[in-house]
Amino acid sequence: MDLTFSLRRKKIVEAEPLVSEVRERWPALFTEEQICAEFYRITTVDLMRTFHGSLEKHSAQLIRLYRARRGAFGDDMQSLLDKLDEQIKLLWSSTSDNLAHRKMTVLKGLPLFLREKPGNLLKMCLDTDPEESYTKGVKVGIITVVEDDVASSNSLPTVTSVAIVLEEAVVFEDVRDLSTAFALLFDLLYVLNTDFSKELKYTFEVIQQVLMDLGSQCSARVQSLKTKLLL
Secondary structure (H helix, E strand, O other), rough: OOOOOHHHHHHHHHHHHOOHHHHHOOOOOHHHHHHHHHHHHOOOOOOOHHHHHHHHHHHHHHHHHHHHHHHHHHHHHHEEEEEHHHHHHHOOOHHHHHHHHHHHHHHHHHHHHOOOOOOOOOEEOOOOOOOOHOOOOOOEEEEEEHHHHHHHHOOOOOEEEEEEEEEOOOEEEEEEEEEEEEEEEHHHHHHHOOOOOOHHHHHHHHHHHOOOOOOEEEEEEHHHHHHHHOO
């Protein structure tokens, strides 16, 4: 992959091929190890270490911001924070699990806080659903797959897999958790030279500018958030 990097980068930037064409020509690129390596070749930034480190650094302040203004963001934000509080009570002795739920809350709440509509970005399906039923119409998305036998009960659904969808096709599956899926999705968009969707441009801009510290200029909305995080 190192030897073909220059050719691959030139092809992707100049020809802007479909994701399916890139997968067909360079299938090895679509593994976590290689997509992270490709990101490093482009940016010299360690994707996972930087993303997860920044997320841990800013999660407490972001959740405080969510709580301070939750009334302005409707029931979705309130429900998200209620679920976090419930999980913290259930897992009070497990610091690592609490941190995982905080990360998940931060990422799910980010589009709401930025007044964007998550749309198809975050979807849930049953492990018995056919793939085409949850990928159809999804240009950019993260799919959480849950067990069919508990999804309709009062207990929390059991997650069996997390998958990433681009151009209505699963390009990554069995991702270990939601925060890693967000990191890989951002990585893919960056590596494939894909523009951020208009519906979620501020969400991905925060990932780029705040979490990954890439780029020198940002929108007024994202700059405002960056300023609040420093308070």
